[in-house]
Amino acid sequence: xxxxxxxxxxxxxxxxxxxxKTLEQFLGQEHxxxxxxxxxxxxxxxxxxxCIFWGPPGSxxxxxxxxxANYTDRHFEPFSAVTEGVARVREIIREAEERLKYxxxxxxxxxxxxxxxxxxxxDAFLPWVENGIITLIGATTENPSFELTSALLSRCRVFVLExxxxxxxxxxxxxxxxxxxxxxxxxxxxxxxxxxxLVTHAQGDARRALNTLEALLKHIHASRIPHPASRDIVQQVxxxxxxxxxxxxxxxxxxxxxxxxxxxxxxxxxxxxxxARMLAGGEDPLYIARRLVxxxxxxxxxxDPRALSVALAAKDAYHFLGSPEGxxxxxxxxxxxxxxxxxxxxxxxxxxxMAAAEAHPAEPVPLHIRQAPTPLLKELGYGQGxxxxxxxxxxxxxxxxxxxxxxxxxxxxxxxxxxxKTVKERMAWWLELKKRAL
Numbered sequence: 001x002x003x004x005x006x007x008x009x010x011x012x013x014x015x016x017x018x019x020x021k022t023l024e025q026f027l028g029q030e031h032x033x034x035x036x037x038x039x040x041x042x043x044x045x046x047x048x049x050x051c052i053f054w055g056p057p058g059s060x061x062x063x064x065x066x067x068x069a070n071y072t073d074r075h076f077e078p079f080s081a082v083t084e085g086v087a088r089v090r091e092i093i094r095e096a097e098e099r100l101k102y103x104x105x106x107x108x109x110x111x112x113x114x115x116x117x118x119x120x121x122x123d124a125f126l127p128w129v130e131n132g133i134i135t136l137i138g139a140t141t142e143n144p145s146f147e148l149t150s151a152l153l154s155r156c157r158v159f160v161l162e163x164x165x166x167x168x169x170x171x172x173x174x175x176x177x178x179x180x181x182x183x184x185x186x187x188x189x190x191x192x193x194x195x196x197x198l199v200t201h202a203q204g205d206a207r208r209a210l211n212t213l214e215a216l217l218k219h220i221h222a223s224r225i226p227h228p229a230s231r232d233i234v235q236q237v238x239x240x241x242x243x244x245x246x247x248x249x250x251x252x253x254x255x256x257x258x259x260x261x262x263x264x265x266x267x268x269x270x271x272x273x274x275x276a277r278m279l280a281g282g283e284d285p286l287y288i289a290r291r292l293v294x295x296x297x298x299x300x301x302x303x304d305p306r307a308l309s310v311a312l313a314a315k316d317a318y319h320f321l322g323s324p325e326g327x328x329x330x331x332x333x334x335x336x337x338x339x340x341x342x343x344x345x346x347x348x349x350x351x352x353x354m355a356a357a358e359a360h361p362a363e364p365v366p367l368h369i370r371q372a373p374t375p376l377l378k379e380l381g382y383g384q385g386x387x388x389x390x391x392x393x394x395x396x397x398x399x400x401x402x403x404x405x406x407x408x409x410x411x412x413x414x415x416x417x418x419x420x421k422t423v424k425e426r427m428a429w430w431l432e433l434k435k436r437a438l
Contacts, residue, residue, distance in 0.1 A: 013210075013211070013214065014176060014210045014211070014213065014214040015206075015207045015210040015211055015214070017179070018172070018175065018176050018179065018210055019063050019066070020063055020067065021066075021067065021070065022067065022070070023040065023043065023044070023067060023071070026060060026063065026064065026067060027060075027164060027168040027171055027172060027206070028059065028060060028161075028162070028164040028165070028168045028206075029059070029060060029064075029161055029162065031162070032159055032161070039159055043067070043068055043071050043072075044071065046071055046072040046073070047072075048068055048072065048135070049135060049156075049157070050129050050134075050135050050136040050137070050155055050156045050157075051136075051137055051138075051156050051157040051158070051159055052114070052137075052138045052139075052140065052144050052148065052153070052156045052157070052158045052159070053065070053137065053138070053139045053140070053159055053161055054140050054141075054142075054143070054144050054158055054159070054160050054161065055141070055160060055161025055162065055163075056141060056161075056162075056163050056204065056205065057141060057205050057207060057208070058163075058164070058202075058204070058205030058206045058207035058208055058209070059161040059162065059163055059164065059204070059205070059206070060161060060164075060206065061112075061139035061161060062078075062110070062112065062139060064161075065108065065110040065137045065139065066110075068108065068137065069108045072106070072108070073105070074105060074106040074107060074108045074135065075096075075099055075105055075106070075107045075108065076108050076110060077092050077095075077096070077107055077108065077109050077110065078110050078112065079092065079109055079110060079111045079112065080111075080112045080113060081111055081112065081113045081114050081115075081116040081117045081121075082112075082113050082116050085121070086121055086124045089109075089124050089125070090124075092107075092109055092134070093128050093133060093134065095107075096109070096128075096133050096134050097133055100133065106132075106134075106135060107133070107134050107135070108134070108135045108136075108137055109125075109134045109135070109136050109137070110137045110138075110139070111125075111136065111137070111138045111139070112139045113139065113140065113141075114138035114139060114140050114148065115140040115141075115142040115144075115147035115148065119149050122148060122149050122152050123149065123151065123152075125152060126151055126152065126155065129152075129155050129156070130155060136156065138156065144158055162204075163203065163204025163205065164202075164204045164205070164206055165204070166199050166200075168206075169198075169199045169202045169204065169206065169209050170195065170199050172206050172209050172210065173195055173198055173199065173209055173210075173213055174195075176210055176213055177189065177190065177213070189217070189220060189227045189228055189229060190216065190220075190227075190228055190229050190234065191228040191229060191230055191231060193230065193231040194216075194228065194229050194230060194231050194233065194234035196231070197231050197234045197235060197238070198212060198213060198216070198234060198238075201238050212237070212238055215237055216229070216233075216234060216237045216238075219233075219236075219237050220233070251281075252283070255274055255277055255278050255281070255283075256278065256288075256291055258270070258274040259271060259274035259275055259278065259288075259291070259334070260291065260295055260299075262274055262338065263292075263295050263299065263334065263337045263338045264295070264299045264342065265338075266338055266339060266342065267338060268334070268335045268338040268339055270338075271334040271335065271337070271338040272331060272334060272335065275288065275330060275331060275334050276331075279327055279330075285318050285323060285326065285327060285330060286315065286318065286319065288330055289311070289314060289315035289318055289319075289330060289333075290315070292311045292314060292315070292330065292333050292334065292337060293308065293311040293312060293315065295311070295337055296308040296310070296311040296337055297346070297347065298344060298347045299337075299342055299343075299344055299347070300337060300340045300341070300342055300343065301343045301344065301345060301346035301347060301420070302343065302345070302346055302414065302418075302419060302420045302423055303340065303341040303342055303343035303345075303415060303417045303418035303419060303420040304340040304341055304418045304419055305419055307336065307337055307340045310332075310333050310336045310337070311333050311337065313329070313333075314329040314330050314332060314333035317329035318330055340418070341417040341418030341419075341420075342417060343414070343415040343417050343418070343420050345412060345413055345414050345415050345420065346412065348411075348413075349411040349412035349413070350411075352411040353411050356406060356409065356411070360403065360405060360406060363403035363404075363405055363406065364403065365403070366400060366401070366402075366403065366404070367380075367381045367382060367383075367384060367385075368383065368384060368385040368386045368399065369383075369386060369399075369401060370382040370383055371383065372384075385399075386399070387399050394433065396430055396433055397437075398430075398433060398434035398437040414427065
């Protein structure tokens with residue numbers, strides 16, 4: 001019997017009909033499933049215990065869980081943490097106990113969106129995972145380190161799935177086109193340029209690729225569009241792709257980290273790309289502006305004192321103009337910071353000084369640099385021996401400013417980059433004057 005085409009009334013979505021049934025059909029995740037890789041070997045041996053699949057949408061988490069059930073001859077029980085609760089978990093456990101007792105068959109409980117369960121709800125899985133009544137496979141798009149309890153994580157292996165690459169997405173689309181009755185050998189119903197656009201639009205998400213392809217094929221069929229459908233036809237059907245970004249989740253921290261590291265690494269193009277990704281994803285531009293100010297202080301410092309002014313000016317410009325005009329000021333600041341000479345000497349020195357302040361929190365201020373606003377304080381020696389710098393032609397009179405227990409400390413060590421090279425020369429000159437005076 002031939003497979004039904006898209007237009008023969010199948011109620012099942014194309015993405016569900018195209019779901020792989022075997023590891024050989026599964027695309028992507030070579031780092032987990034390739035020859036000699038742990039997950040693939042465990043599945044083929046039927047020896048996989050409870051685990052967590054962490055990966056973006058459409059990377060194959062659900063499909064892989066179903067394949068595991070097939071390879072291990074276990075009952076597959078899907079469960080959604082979005083729509084179901086602990087009461088349903090207890091019901092599944094009861095059924096799993098009976099299945100194991102009377103049929104000798106184990107149960108895979110597949111919990112989709114497991115991060116939606118709170119900590120107490122997650123604990124409901126623990127005794128049943130531990131005694132082997134169920135094998136838990138949890139799927140999450142969020143970082144398990146932040147979203148799952150340590151007790152649950154200690155009982156599960158975590159496997160990280162990656163977005164599919166363009167070649168795999170192209171294969172997904174080609175398979176679907178062949179299965180839905182579009183004869184690729186005879187020019188095909190979608191042009192290669194159109195397929196290229198579908199691949200780009202998918203952003204590594206196989207489900208998105210198939211859903212958009214299904215919408216496209218229905219449009220082609222309903223509108224009687226001549227084959228092959230052009231890129232323009234495909235563009236008309238596709239919604240604007242939203243960048244993968246979560247302002248409250250791990251992606252937020254990953255992208256700001258990428259922006260910061262691109263600036264630190266003096267890569268202007270990388271900085272612009274990650275800045276654009278954050279803005280396109282809906283990040284608050286003033287949050288980005290604040291981070292740019294931090295980068296100017298942490299990674300550039302006195303190697304280019306203007307960097308801080310540029311970053312602050314970009315913040316003010318955005319605040320004055322708003323979006324989208326003000327975003328250009330942020331881009332200008334990102335380029336300036338990325339191309340500026342780098343030094344973390346001020347950042348490191350301040351950290352060391354803070355550590356010293358914590359280690360020596362009660363050191364008295366030396367008498368000669370204390371304020372003496374009353375006669376009594378003057379009698380006690382406050383301010384006695386202080387040298388006013390401007391009494392010297394060089395506006396420098398050597399004296400000690402640190403508490404006695406910290407004398408000789410030198411936290412700030414300027415680099416040889418940018419303006420800080422000049423600062424280093426000045427400090428060396430003052431040090432020489434100090435040595436002469438002592």
